[in-house]
Amino acid sequence: MAERLSAREVVTALADDATFAELPAPARKSRPDGPLAWPGYDDSRARAAERTGEQESVVCGTARVGGVRAVLIAFEFGFLGGSLGERTGDRLEAAYAYARERRLPVVPLVATGGSRMQEGMLALTQLQRVARQSALNREAGLAQVAVLRDPTTGGGWATLGAGADVVLALPGAQVGFAGSRVRPADADPAAYTAEAQVAAGAADAVVGPQELRETLGRWLRLLTRPSTTPAPPPGPLGESAVLPVTGWDAVRRARSPQRPRAGAYLDAYFTERTAISGDRCGGADPHGMLCGFGTHEGRTVAYAAQTGTATRPAGYRTAARLIRLADRLGIPVLTLVDTPGAANDAEAERQGAGAAIADLFGAVAGARTPVTTLVIGEGGSGGALALAAPGNTWATPDSYFSVIAPELAAAILKRPPREVESTADQLRIRPQDLVELGVIRGTVGG
Numbered sequence: 001m002a003e004r005l006s007a008r009e010v011v012t013a014l015a016d017d018a019t020f021a022e023l024p025a026p027a028r029k030s031r032p033d034g035p036l037a038w039p040g041y042d043d044s045r046a047r048a049a050e051r052t053g054e055q056e057s058v059v060c061g062t063a064r065v066g067g068v069r070a071v072l073i074a075f076e077f078g079f080l081g082g083s084l085g086e087r088t089g090d091r092l093e094a095a096y097a098y099a100r101e102r103r104l105p106v107v108p109l110v111a112t113g114g115s116r117m118q119e120g121m122l123a124l125t126q127l128q129r130v131a132r133q134s135a136l137n138r139e140a141g142l143a144q145v146a147v148l149r150d151p152t153t154g155g156g157w158a159t160l161g162a163g164a165d166v167v168l169a170l171p172g173a174q175v176g177f178a179g180s181r182v183r184p185a186d187a188d189p190a191a192y193t194a195e196a197q198v199a200a201g202a203a204d205a206v207v208g209p210q211e212l213r214e215t216l217g218r219w220l221r222l223l224t225r226p227s228t229t230p231a232p233p234p235g236p237l238g239e240s241a242v243l244p245v246t247g248w249d250a251v252r253r254a255r256s257p258q259r260p261r262a263g264a265y266l267d268a269y270f271t272e273r274t275a276i277s278g279d280r281c282g283g284a285d286p287h288g289m290l291c292g293f294g295t296h297e298g299r300t301v302a303y304a305a306q307t308g309t310a311t312r313p314a315g316y317r318t319a320a321r322l323i324r325l326a327d328r329l330g331i332p333v334l335t336l337v338d339t340p341g342a343a344n345d346a347e348a349e350r351q352g353a354g355a356a357i358a359d360l361f362g363a364v365a366g367a368r369t370p371v372t373t374l375v376i377g378e379g380g381s382g383g384a385l386a387l388a389a390p391g392n393t394w395a396t397p398d399s400y401f402s403v404i405a406p407e408l409a410a411a412i413l414k415r416p417p418r419e420v421e422s423t424a425d426q427l428r429i430r431p432q433d434l435v436e437l438g439v440i441r442g443t444v445g446g
Contacts (some may be wrong), residue, residue, distance in 0.1 A: 001084060001282065003113045004077060006052065006076060006147075007054065007058070007059040007074035007076035007109070008059060009049070009279070011059065011061070011063065011072055011109070013209070013212070013331045014063075014065055014072070014216060015063035015064065015065055015108070016063065016067065016409045017063060019063045019069075019335055020029060020063040020408060021061050022059065022060070022061040022062050022349055023060045023071075023094060023095060023098060025055065025056065025060075025087075025090070025094075026091065026093075026094050028087055033118075033422065034085070034118055034119050035086065035119055035122050036118065036120050036122075038118040038283075041118040044118070046280050048078070051079075052076050052078040053430060054078075054079050056079065056085075056087050056323050057075060057076050057080055057081075057084070057085070058075055058076065058082075058088055058092065059073075059076060059321070060091050060095040062098075062104065063375055064336055065213070065220055066214070066216065066217015066220055067105055068220035069103070069123055070099075070104055070106065070107050070220055070238070071095050071096075071098060071105070071106045071107065071174070072109060073107065073108045073109060073160070074109040075108075075109060075112050075156070076372040077111040077113075077147060077149075077434065079150075080116060081112065081113035081114075081324075082110075082112035082113060082156070082394055083112060083113055084112065084114070084115050084124070084127070084130075084155060085115075085119045085122075085123045085126065086117060086122055086123065088116075089126035089129045090427030092129070092133065093130075093133050094128055094162050095130075095139055096130075097133070097135065098343045099137060100136060100142065100143060103140070104143060105144065105220055105325070106134075106137060106142065106143075106145075107147065107198070107216065107220075108144070108149065108160045108164065109144050109146075109147045109149060110148055110149060110156050110157070110327065111149035111151065112151070112154045113151060113153055113154060113179055114154020114155040114156060114179060115155050115327075116268075123366060124155065125198070126155075127155040127159050130160060131163065132162075134160070134163050135430070136160065137343055138165075141329055141330060142327055142365040143223035143224060144163070144164040144166075145164060145165065145166045145167075145168065145219050146161045146163075146164035146166070146167050147168050147169070147212065147216065148167065148168065148169035148175050148194055148197075148203065149173055150165050150170065150174055151174035151175070151179065151180070152176075153174065153175070153178065153179040153180075154173045154178075154179060157175060157176065157177055158177055162202060162203075162280070166204050166219055166223070166276060166328075167202070167204050167213070167443075168203070168204060168206075168207045168215065168216065168219075169198065170194060170196065170207065170208070170209060171194065171195070171207075171208055172193065172195075172205065172207050172375060173194040173441060174192055175194050175197045175203070176191070176193075178192070183341065187227035189323075194206050199282065200282055200284070201278025201282055201314060202280060202282075203277075203278065203319070204277045204278065205275070210358055217380055218272065218273065218274055218362065219293075221300075222293040222294070222295070222300045223293065225331070226260065226297055226300075226329060226330030226331060227330070228330070229299075230332055230370035230371075230372050230374070230392065231296065231301045231333065231370070231372045233373075233394040233444050234265050234374055235268075235394075236335075236397060236444050237260035237264055237276075237443035238259060238396060238397060238398040240253075240398065241397055241438065241445045242397060243430065243431055243443065244397070244398075244430050244431070245426030246423070246424070246425055246426040247280075247406070247425040247426075247427060247429050247430055248420070249400070250400040250422040251378075251400055253276070253397075254377045254378045254398055254400050255378065256398070259398050260376070261307060261338065261378075262290055262306060262308070262336050262376065265305070265336055265376055266294070266303060266305060266336075267308055269294070269296055269303075269334070270295055270303075271296070272294060272295050273293065273294045273295070274294070275290065276291050276322060276325075277293050279317030279321060280317075282314075283314030284318065285313075285315030285318060287307060287422040288306065288310070288312050288315045288317030288407060289307070289311055289312075289316070289318055289411045290303070290304070290305045290307060290341075291305075291318050291319055291322040291338065292322070293301050293326075293331065301331065301333070301334050302322055302323070302331050302332070302333045302337070303322075303333070303336070304318075304319040304322050304333065304334075304387060305334075305335065306338045306384070307337060307338040307339075308339065308340075308377055308378065309339065309340075309341055310339060310343040310383070310440055311341075311342055311343060312343050312348060313353045313355075314341070314350050315341075316342070316353075316356035316357050316359065316360045316386060317359060319363070320356075320360045320363040323364060323367055323371070324363050324367075326367075327363075327367045327369045329368060330341075331369060332369055334371075334373075334374070335364075335371060335373045335374075335387045336373075336374055336376050336387075337375040337376065337377075337379050337384045337388055337393075337399075338376050338377035338379075338380050338384075338402075339377075339383055339384050341379060341383040341384070341405070342357060342380075342381075344367075345376070349435075354416040354431075355384065357382060357386045357418035360386040360387065361386045364386070364387070364388070364389060364390075365390070370392070371389035372394075373387065373388045373389040373392060373398040374393075374394050375388070375394070375395040375396065375401055375440070376396050376398075377396075377398070377399050378399070378400065379395075379399065380402065380405060381405075382392050382405060383402070393440045393443060394440055394442055394443065395434060395443050396444055396445065397431060397443075397445060399431060399433070400430060401429060401431075402424075402427050406420050406421070406423045406424035406429075407420050409423050409427060420439050424435065
């Protein structure tokens with residue numbers, strides 16, 4: 001179980017010194033024992049106020065985190081389990097509206113057991129209010145970064161938590177739609193943890209308390225620096241700047257174990273970077289697709305990079321999520337193409353490979369923010385093309401791009417293995433061929 005700090009303690013731990021200013025709480029006319037006249041509800045609220053020093057389950061205000069001014073929404077779990085009621089909804093709505101008026105990011109610091117039973121369906125409908133406010137801020141191009149504390153369950157998880165652009169979680173925090181008292185008796189408790197949500201693609205990272213302030217500040221800096229200038233393609237990292245002589249030479253060089261991979265290109269391109277993880281649909285492809293935001297020459301650039309393996313459906317969906325987020329925030333995107341193709345095993349089909357690739361094609365095609373692509377290795381068919389920017393794709397000298405792998409083309413054409421190399425020439429897959437055909441803009445370093 002993660003350490004449970006009060007709302008004000010967590011604000012103090014994350015905010016720059018002496019920068020937190022609480023927002024005024026909206027007034028609401030009181031009714032005895034709430035909207036349902038629930039016996040003893042007023043007494044419960046009074047005891048919660050005496051115990052915590054708060055008048056409601058959230059504390060809302062502005063502060064600088066890592067130098068970036070943001071609206072913080074901190075839940076007080078000691079106040080009726082951090083539950084959401086009508087007054088909670090009033091405060092949340094006012095906080096989101098304040099953020100829109102002043103164009104500030106929103107940081108929900110979530111610790112809640114869900115909706116307040118003593119207010120019945122009126123409490124549950126506060127989730128609709130929260131969802132609406134979150135949607136308005138998204139439409140306004142404002143970032144939302146959630147921090148999941150212990151516990152984050154029920155509607156608070158399903159709106160303020162899971163609905164954020166980036167989701168960070170404290171180690172060991174209980175995170176799940178079903179709280180501990182309402183889930184099946186035989187349910188595996190390990191499935192309802194921050195770590196499990198990251199593995200399932202529902203959250204981006206588990207961050208220790210000591211690193212949270214720095215990590216949150218970095219995210220806020222990265223997500224609040226829009227730019228309309230396209231990201232320049234990275235320079236080549238391979239030893240040879242000479243273009244391949246034959247098609248098979250291009251294939252051989254692209255498949256070389258010594259060729260630089262995505263991680264090396266990202267390290268050379270960015271002075272700092274931090275990753276998102278997961279497709280928000282139950283999957284992640286952390287070894288096949290690297291996605292996140294970084295700083296290049298003083299400005300933010302988003303990236304989605306294949307790592308040289310067959311890309312899984314979750315990888316395509318994560319890249320589509322990344323591109324749509326960057327587009328909404330006005331941040332240019334760099335994509336690195338390097339895959340023999342999309343994963344084609346039975347599990348990939350069950351996970352919706354075709355739909356995932358289609359989603360990425362749509363995200364790239366619909367992006368208003370500039371997208372730049374560099375092919376750094378293998379460009380295997382549609383599984384690679386989905387990540388490529390039409391009209392702004394470049395290639396390194398040790399790469400190729402092909403409608404199909406030469407071996408597979410030869411097999412389909414019923415050619416013997418000895419004709420694979422000549423088939424590679426016929427496919428015209430070398431970087432210089434792609435320039436001549438108008439498929440890419442040019443080569444870097446060639």
